[in-house]
Structure formats: C-alpha cells, structure tokens
Amino acid sequence: MASVEKLQQLPVAWSDVDWKEELKNNITTLDELQKYIPLTATEKKDLAEVVKTHPMNIPRYYLGLIDPSNPQDPIRKLCVPEGDELIVAGDMGETTPDPYGDDRHDKGNGVLHKYSYTALVVGTEYCAMYCRHCFRKRMVGLPNHQTVKNFQNAAKYFTEHNELSNVLISGGDPFMLPTDVVGKMLEALVEIDHLNYVRIGSRAPVVYPMRFFDDQLIEMLHAYNRRKTLYVPTHFNHPAEITDEATEAILRLREAGITINNQAVLLSGVNDNVDTLVALKNTLLKIGVNPYYLYQCMPVTRVRHHFQVPLKRGVDLVDDARRRLDGYGKRFKFIIGHDIGKIEICGRIGDKLIMKQLHARSDHPEESSRMLIRQLTDNGGWLDDLPEVEL
Numbered sequence: 001m002a003s004v005e006k007l008q009q010l011p012v013a014w015s016d017v018d019w020k021e022e023l024k025n026n027i028t029t030l031d032e033l034q035k036y037i038p039l040t041a042t043e044k045k046d047l048a049e050v051v052k053t054h055p056m057n058i059p060r061y062y063l064g065l066i067d068p069s070n071p072q073d074p075i076r077k078l079c080v081p082e083g084d085e086l087i088v089a090g091d092m093g094e095t096t097p098d099p100y101g102d103d104r105h106d107k108g109n110g111v112l113h114k115y116s117y118t119a120l121v122v123g124t125e126y127c128a129m130y131c132r133h134c135f136r137k138r139m140v141g142l143p144n145h146q147t148v149k150n151f152q153n154a155a156k157y158f159t160e161h162n163e164l165s166n167v168l169i170s171g172g173d174p175f176m177l178p179t180d181v182v183g184k185m186l187e188a189l190v191e192i193d194h195l196n197y198v199r200i201g202s203r204a205p206v207v208y209p210m211r212f213f214d215d216q217l218i219e220m221l222h223a224y225n226r227r228k229t230l231y232v233p234t235h236f237n238h239p240a241e242i243t244d245e246a247t248e249a250i251l252r253l254r255e256a257g258i259t260i261n262n263q264a265v266l267l268s269g270v271n272d273n274v275d276t277l278v279a280l281k282n283t284l285l286k287i288g289v290n291p292y293y294l295y296q297c298m299p300v301t302r303v304r305h306h307f308q309v310p311l312k313r314g315v316d317l318v319d320d321a322r323r324r325l326d327g328y329g330k331r332f333k334f335i336i337g338h339d340i341g342k343i344e345i346c347g348r349i350g351d352k353l354i355m356k357q358l359h360a361r362s363d364h365p366e367e368s369s370r371m372l373i374r375q376l377t378d379n380g381g382w383l384d385d386l387p388e389v390e391l
C-alpha cells in the first residue's frame with residue numbers, strides 16, 4: 001500500500017535535522033496528509049470542515065509513529081483530525097470551549113491567575129503539533145487575545161504579586177519560541193525572589209524531541225536552573241510515544257538538572273485500558289519522568305464526545321492500574337481540572353465517587369482540601385454530571 005511505504009520512508013536520522021527547518025515540513029493540509037494516510041471521500045469532506053475551525057499540524061516525526069496497519073492506532077487519534085470533531089455535544093453531554101475557566105482569570109497580556117500561589121503566562125499560541133484532544137483547542141494555532149504581548153509587563157505583574165510561589169510559562173508550547181526568547185523570559189523570572197521555581201509546560205519532548213537536540217537550548221536551561229529551579233511539565237499519553245528520540249530529549253533535559261513531571265489525559269481509544277496505563281507509568285519511570293497527573297478529559301467542545309471516558313469506568317481503570325504499579329508508579333493523581341479548582345479522584349466506595357479538592361480559586365480558599373462525594377452514573381464524565389450525595 002502506497003501510504004504504508006510513505007510512512008516507513010520518513011527520515012530516521014532525527015538527531016541531524018535542524019528543528020526550525022523541520023517544522024516547515026509539518027503536515028498542515030489534507031493534500032499533504034493523503035500522501036501518508038488514505039482518506040475516504042466522506043473523511044475528506046468532514047476533515048475539510050474540521051480543519052477550518054481547528055487547524056491540523058503534525059510533525060513528520062510524530063506521523064511516523066503511527067502504525068499504518070491499525071486503523072484504530074492511538075497515535076493517529078492524537079494527531080489526525082476526525083469527523084467526530086464536528087459534534088459539539090453528544091451522548092456525554094454539553095461542552096464548553098473553556099472548561100478550565102481561563103477567560104475568567106485572564107489578567108490581560110497573556111497572564112492567567114487562578115490560584116493565589118500560581119500564575120500562568122501564555123508564551124505562544126503555536127505548538128509543534130495541534131493535539132486533537134487539547135483543552136485549549138479554542139486558541140492553539142489561532143489568532144487570540146490571550147498570548148503575552150509584553151513579557152516584561154507580565155514579569156512586573158508576577159513581581160507585584162508576592163503571594164506567588166511559582167510561574168508556569170505555557171501556551172501553546174514555549175519551546176517552539178527561539179532559544180533567545182525563552183532565555184529572555186527566564187531572565188525576567190529568575191530575578192523574582194519570591195518565586196520558588198519556574199515551570200515551562202511543553203509537549204515538545206513527546207511530539208518534537210528534536211527541539212532538545214539543540215545544545216544551545218540545553219546549555220541555557222542548565223545555566224538558568226542554577227539560578228532558579230526549573231521544572232518541565234510534559235504530556236506523554238501512550239507508551240508508544242516514548243521512543244529513542246523522546247528518551248534522548250528527556251535525558252538532555254535531565255542533564256540540564258531539570259525535573260520532568262508528566263500530565264497525561266485519560267482518552268477513549270488512546271489509553272483507556274489497564275495494560276496501556278501500566279506500561280505508560282512504568283516506561284516514564286524508566287526514562288526518569290515522574291507520573292504526576294492523569295487528567296479526566298474535560299468537556300471541551302469538539303473533544304468530549306469522542307475522547308471522554310465515563311468516570312465510573314475511569315476510576316476502575318485507574319485503580320486496577322494502580323494495583324499493578326510500584327510506589328513511584330502510583331504516586332500520580334487522577335484529576336478533574338474543574339473551573340472551581342483541581343479535584344483529586346480518590347476512588348469509589350460502591351457506587352459513590354470519593355474526591356478531594358486540592359486547589360481552590362483564590363476567592364474560595366475554604367473549598368481547598370474539602371472532600372466531595374457524588375453518585376456515579378453509567379455515562380457521567382464530569383463532576384457536574386454526577387448527583388450530589390447526602391451524608
């Protein structure tokens with residue numbers, strides 16, 4: 001089959017490519033996609049509609065991870081648009097473009113400040129890949145008003161808010177910015193005494209590890225990490241993403257002294273089975289990445305209907321996986337990233353879901369650390385879907 005051959009012919013010496021030049025080879029149109037993946041006439045029509053709203057952007061490296069013999073390949077689901085993205089709400093319920101309440105905590109100039117101790121700055125709306133399950137799907141790859149315009153002014157905001165213990169540079173993917181631009185951001189942040197650490201959120205180690213083969217970037221991160229502790233939250237969802245190249249990228253970040261925490265999302269058809277979850281956590285530990293969060297897929301418009309797993313099933317999957325993991329493997333938290341704050345799903349007792357709120361909005365500090373119990377239903381995939389329980 002021609003498409004299979006094409007996938008297998010992709011260049012393999014990823015360590016030799018220039019990361020900026022290779023981005024120009026990303027697959028962004030259906031015509032290019034069809035060179036690698038056969039599409040039916042219906043798929044072509046549907047996908048043409050989907051990409052008008054949510055652009056496609058797939059690095060050739062990541063495309064090469066697809067198993068072309070498997071039509072249900074999980075890597076394909078993560079990067080290739082599907083006709084299901086046309087469905088705004090389905091069996092799982094209503095959806096929203098902004099489930100995490102970013103808009104309500106927008107301080108302007110790309111700064112989002114939801115929890116008193118943490119603030120986020122949107123460094124860029126660009127990512128090496130536009131993941132089909134992204135919760136910021138409303139803005140990635142699209143013109144928007146939530147990307148930082150003046151980083152020095154953002155840093156001034158952080159300096160004036162001495163309740164902050166840390167800042168997250170997010171996006172999009174900050175590592176898609178030129179090294180000197182990332183450096184200027186870090187230079188401003190490392191000078192803020194009350195910040196204990198700085199995080200740089202990036203999926204590039206997963207979808208575009210070539211970015212970290214740039215010695216200049218690694219040397220720069222190493223130097224800043226000596227002045228202020230840096231963390232990189234990343235986002236591996238499936239063990240097939242942990243390739244030799246991704247492992248090398250992680251190793252290079254670790255050699256710069258950086259701690260890497262993984263924030264996966266539980267996704268239907270991608271990682272919603274016990275063997276995959278166990279393999280993901282174990283392989284992450286093997287390469288020195290801490291399994292930190294497993295997010296329940298948010299009710300995001302054009303994501304929820306085909307990616308969200310009902311909580312009743314999800315909690316059992318996670319508990320079954322935990323039973324097979326060692327101490328470091330089971331340190332991760334199964335999380336609902338709700339507008340009211342972050343809620344840990346602790347487990348279930350019979351048909352009741354037991355949760356604990358970890359973080360609360362700054363105007364509701366009393367909600368932090370409270371326990372929550374809800375009635376599980378067959379299809380409920382979000383806190384609001386589950387009836388409250390009287391104790």
Ligand code: SF4
Pocket residue numbers: 126127128129130131133134135136140171172173202203204
């Ligand atoms: S890399 Fe992250 S921000 Fe970018 S599309 Fe993927 S999930 Fe969204």
